[in-house]
Amino acid sequence: MIITINQQKLRRAISALEKIVVRNLSLPILQNIALNTDNGRLKLSSTNLEIGINYWIGAKVEEEGSVAIPARVLSDFVNNVSDEKLTITTKENNILINSNNYKTQILGFSVKEFPIIPKSKTEALISLPAQQWRKLFGAITDSAALSDARPELTGVRLGVVAGFLEVAATDGFRLAERRLGGDFISNFNGNGLIIPRATVQELMRILDGQETELVAMTVSENQIFFSTQESELVSRLIDGCYPDYKKLIPEKVVSRLVVNRTELEKGVRLASIFSSGVADIKLCIEKNELRIAAQNAARGEVNARIGGELKGEGFTSAVNYHYLLDGLKIIEGESIALEFTGDGGPLVLKGEKHSQALYLIMPLRS
Amino acid sequence: MTNQEIWNMVLGEMELALSRANFTTWFKNTSIISRNEDCVVVSVPNGFVKEWLENKFNKQIITSIRKLLPEIRDVRYTMGTVASLPPEKKDITQFIPDRIMEEIRSNAEVNSITNLNKRYTFDSFVVGSNNELAHAACLAVVKNLGKVYNPLFLYGGVGLGKTHLLQATGNKVVEDNGIRKVAFISSERLTTEIIESVKNHNVEEMKSKYRKLDVLIIDDIQMIAGREKTQDIIFDTFNELYSKNKQIIFSSDRPPRAIPALEERLRSRFEGGMIADISAPDYETRLAILKLKAKEKGSNMDEAILGHIATTVQKNIRELEGALNRVIAVNQMYNKALDLKEVKKLLATYLNTPYKKTTPQLILKSVSDFYGIPLMDLTKRSRKKEIVHPRQVAMFLLREETKSSFPEIGQKLGGRDHSTVIHAYEKIKHAEETDETMRQEIVLIKERIYQSIDH
Numbered sequence: 004m005i006i007t008i009n010q011q012k013l014r015r016a017i018s019a020l021e022k023i024v025v026r027n028l029s030l031p032i033l034q035n036i037a038l039n040t041d042n043g044r045l046k047l048s049s050t051n052l053e054i055g056i057n058y059w060i061g062a063k064v065e066e067e068g069s070v071a072i073p074a075r076v077l078s079d080f081v082n083n084v085s086d087e088k089l090t091i092t093t094k095e096n097n098i099l100i101n102s103n104n105y106k107t108q109i110l111g112f113s114v115k116e117f118p119i120i121p122k123s124k125t126e127a128l129i130s131l132p133a134q135q136w137r138k139l140f141g142a143i144t145d146s147a148a149l150s151d152a153r154p155e156l157t158g159v160r161l162g163v164v165a166g167f168l169e170v171a172a173t174d175g176f177r178l179a180e181r182r183l184g185g186d187f188i189s190n191f192n193g194n195g196l197i198i199p200r201a202t203v204q205e206l207m208r209i210l211d212g213q214e215t216e217l218v219a220m221t222v223s224e225n226q227i228f229f230s231t232q233e234s235e236l237v238s239r240l241i242d243g244c245y246p247d248y249k250k251l252i253p254e255k256v257v258s259r260l261v262v263n264r265t266e267l268e269k270g271v272r273l274a275s276i277f278s279s280g281v282a283d284i285k286l287c288i289e290k291n292e293l294r295i296a297a298q299n300a301a302r303g304e305v306n307a308r309i310g311g312e313l314k315g316e317g318f319t320s321a322v323n324y325h326y327l328l329d330g331l332k333i334i335e336g337e338s339i340a341l342e343f344t345g346d347g348g349p350l351v352l353k354g355e356k357h358s359q360a361l362y363l364i365m366p367l368r369s
Numbered sequence: 370m371t372n373q374e375i376w377n378m379v380l381g382e383m384e385l386a387l388s389r390a391n392f393t394t395w396f397k398n399t400s401i402i403s404r405n406e407d408c409v410v411v412s413v414p415n416g417f418v419k420e421w422l423e424n425k426f427n428k429q430i431i432t433s434i435r436k437l438l439p440e441i442r443d444v445r446y447t448m449g450t451v452a453s454l455p456p457e458k459k460d461i462t463q464f465i466p467d468r469i470m471e472e473i474r475s476n477a478e479v480n481s482i483t484n485l486n487k488r489y490t491f492d493s494f495v496v497g498s499n500n501e502l503a504h505a506a507c508l509a510v511v512k513n514l515g516k517v518y519n520p521l522f523l524y525g526g527v528g529l530g531k532t533h534l535l536q537a538t539g540n541k542v543v544e545d546n547g548i549r550k551v552a553f554i555s556s557e558r559l560t561t562e563i564i565e566s567v568k569n570h571n572v573e574e575m576k577s578k579y580r581k582l583d584v585l586i587i588d589d590i591q592m593i594a595g596r597e598k599t600q601d602i603i604f605d606t607f608n609e610l611y612s613k614n615k616q617i618i619f620s621s622d623r624p625p626r627a628i629p630a631l632e633e634r635l636r637s638r639f640e641g642g643m644i645a646d647i648s649a650p651d652y653e654t655r656l657a658i659l660k661l662k663a664k665e666k667g668s669n670m671d672e673a674i675l676g677h678i679a680t681t682v683q684k685n686i687r688e689l690e691g692a693l694n695r696v697i698a699v700n701q702m703y704n705k706a707l708d709l710k711e712v713k714k715l716l717a718t719y720l721n722t723p724y725k726k727t728t729p730q731l732i733l734k735s736v737s738d739f740y741g742i743p744l745m746d747l748t749k750r751s752r753k754k755e756i757v758h759p760r761q762v763a764m765f766l767l768r769e770e771t772k773s774s775f776p777e778i779g780q781k782l783g784g785r786d787h788s789t790v791i792h793a794y795e796k797i798k799h800a801e802e803t804d805e806t807m808r809q810e811i812v813l814i815k816e817r818i819y820q821s822i823d824h
Contacts, residue, residue: 224448226416
């Protein structure tokens, strides 16, 4: 293989690929990134056997070939090279990377041992511009469960509800839900998919900075594919039934307070300094005013007051401040509506005007 | 020939041809799900395995299968169609609140004024012959505060329920007598408080806080050994409360007379009331405890399994509970009840964690350090009194702590005869039982040994 490529492009490709490369002692080949020439482009691949990524970048190909390079070495090297053009030449399993100022030889492996990354063979279900996907999935993985006790909760559910494309994630303590309207869902029948959180995070990483490029989603045989012109991400889906989270969203609202997002966030962050071991802060709402209080036996206490607009009676609720801050990342708009649904019931966060997203927190009992 | 047998044969051949890692990566969770005259369908767990088997091992797999079924022409691979699970029985609305409650419980159960944890009650305390006396004494104290057994001194080994009894007594006092001034404190924390108050020049304030109490409970009182200021303050507080007939309860891991570096005036006061010991529980008690704990945790465990846990863990109730928790956790994780065999395996790995062992070298070094003589002198032939005594103590400790044989001990200490060692052992043993200073010495040397193991 003899190719010449742009360092910036290579760097971008590697940063998209390297996060899923994990230390794997039983199959050391997985710690590599595979390089293949492919129709006048260079194809880079990495996988951990749960997620696989192919990434294509333009290159001047003088001689076809393939090789696997240890991901860490390649990434550290490319990040520190300052020359713009790199020439990659392989001799057996040795990789020579040369540029104006550097001459490097990296020990690689034969690509024969490298797993084959499955390709999508069916038609795309949904095609959306990258920015739409980013908007849909943004910050949603925060709410998915970390513990493996219930595998289905570790993923993000994607489904179609009433003509909207809808994502949801919950760990049992809070629930995030966001929807997207449009006429793109003709092919997608309603059965929900559960996408592993790592897959969604990886997708966000690949799509970072991209705006209008189309990203197609394909599902076949328990696998999900996200493809763009220059990359393809494949992952397994999580088996299992996602709980019926709609039941959790209360229909009745007792009172509703509208506050400014920035002030609320500031108040919560301030109170968080004095929260106790379970990260609890107290929200007391009375007469168009929100008081955020927290006290810690070892540190002290704080009271922050924020003006707002209240409909209904005042209320008091104790919540985990991490959940509240995560929620603010889900909800759009400058005005945030806090809805109280009765004692012991969840607290619901919505945008005052935008109804595309919803976030629900179970209160702490005291 | 069944599909399973065919596939096992293929696996057998592939296993020989491949490295272990390769084999497990690509052939785990594969099986033949169907076959007709000329085609076999193999189920694989994911897309990566499918691609790999199709592209790399297809030829080998066909060859292996055709050895048994020559008519087969084709092998197809399909991704495991995992039968979709039945809908979740417990819906999410039920699931959320009880998780939340668990989270907050740890915080809410400890009363911030009395330091008592509501979780500890007499109802959840299993009474057996090992702790009958202590239990009865505590109940008597609850009924007659400050009148019958004052002070009450409980002692017993690690993890046998001292703290549970103390806390339960405190809780019961609060419950039966309304809001009384009760305080539960560990001596460690008391020391910290005292240091803090000395620093802030408000010792009197702190003292008066304790003087106003109706019931004072101090856990792990042996920790005040060697801390003179703490002993001073406890002495003052004790006198004050005692003279007003207020109840005082202590716990310790050893009887008062065995606590080293404790002032005589305090020791005699500790011994002045009622001393009750808690020893290791017998089999029946252990089983009863396990049953109670299993019920508390809402787990129906087979009696045979509980019996096995009770037989394997003998010395410590906390470890007993730990072993039970482990079994319950594994049950929940795999969502099935383990059978006795699996439990045995599980606990074997759990109990065999290496423990730190005292070595003869360590004992000899601790002894020579304690008496301030060179280590070499222990093994020399000298019969000076200041050497002979430490040597005998060393022999005694070697026998007690390492269970070495008498001839072996003689060998270690300069090739002495085993009868010499037996004599020394008996002599020190007798002295330990009858002579208070001797007992002290032994305890202090043992402390040195244990401390150096820990580090």
